Amino acid sequence: MDRRLTPFSGRVAHVSLSGQVNAPLTEGLQAQVIVPVANLCESPGGARDRQLLLGESVTVIDRDAGHVFVISAKDGYCGWMKESDLGQGPAPTHWVASPGTHLYSEPQVQAPERMALSLGSRLAVVGSWGAWANTPHGFVPLRHLRALGDWASDPVAVAESLLGTPYLWGGNSRFGLDCSGLVQLALHSCGLPCPGDSDMQMSLGRQLAPNEPMKRGDLIFWKGHVAMVVDRDRVIHANGHTMSVSYEGLKDAVARISAGGGGLVQTRQRL
Known part of the structure; x- marks a missing residue:
């Protein structure tokens, strides 16, 4: 089995592997990336395989000394990441459609930025303030966002x-x-x-x-x-x-x- 697509930490497996591995099974717990970019690694603290972006969803299968073994919802990729990179939050409603953007502490260009975000990051827009989207993480220019489902064409x-x-x-x-x-x-x-x-x-x-x-x-x-x-x-x-x-x-x-x-x-x- 390809370890990148096999939801088995070596100790605990996802219930989808029932009958295929001899290990405790779990349905896992849902979580959300809460940092701009999180590394998905082959082992706890090991080499990076891929990355996940703010707002992306994972299923947590196992834990080990500050790291968690997860399944990425977007493509099924499995690996280890820092437990501190995950949390809970409202379901995203929008995605960053510009190459990059910033989250601001207030809805004005002069406000201090809180973090830089990449294209593809996902946010829950809970309101708007003029040309700004209000999110649990801060304010983002509305023109940099599109609703989930409103995808690019090329x-x-x-x-x-x-x-x-x-x-x-x-x-x-x-x-x-x-x-x-x-x-x-x-x-x-x-x-x-x-x-x-x-x-x-x-x-x-x-x-x-x-x-x-x-x-x-x-x-x-x-x-x-x-x-x-x-x-x-x-x-x-x-x-x-x-x-x-x-x-x-x-x-x-x-x-x-x-x-x-x-x-x-x-x-x-x-x-």
Whole structure:
């Protein structure tokens, strides 16, 4: 079983694994991310696999010395995170639709900011004050939010809004992205399902025939890497070459990755 998608901490398992593991079972407890960005790790305090954003939901399965083993509601990804990064709150009503925004202590631009938020963060709007949304965490410009269900329409345009974002292994936010994090954030912003890692994303769509031309929004995969097609000649991807989200010529990317030992293109997918 893929540990990333298996809700089993090694000691306690989710009830969905009944009959598959010899361990105590639990339905778990629901919780919500209460910090701007939380790391989801392979072990308590271990290496980062992915990240979760403010307002995202998890199911807590196990606890260990200030860490909790969780299932992410958005994609089923499992891992350990700091228990202090989780709490309770009202169900989110809106999502951050701009590349980034700030939470302010008061509804005015001169007010001290409380925290910076990434595209994709989720908030419960409990009221408004002019051009400001009032949330349990503070005030946010209304123009930076959209109601849940009011999604963007073009994943490539979402990815393009993140140009220049620094590369970060396992990153899922405007503060740092890796290749699969960029694809997932772009697709989720359009209300489309998407798993967390590039190997999982290989089965997202229809595999293109060898001579079938690529078009905007198609995904191109190498071993351990994914890029999104912008047009006939360019891709956009979070990459270690520029250490950022950047454009690259499609032919240039294929040649560079091959020359650098990354191998040949493994598959091309159309959503």
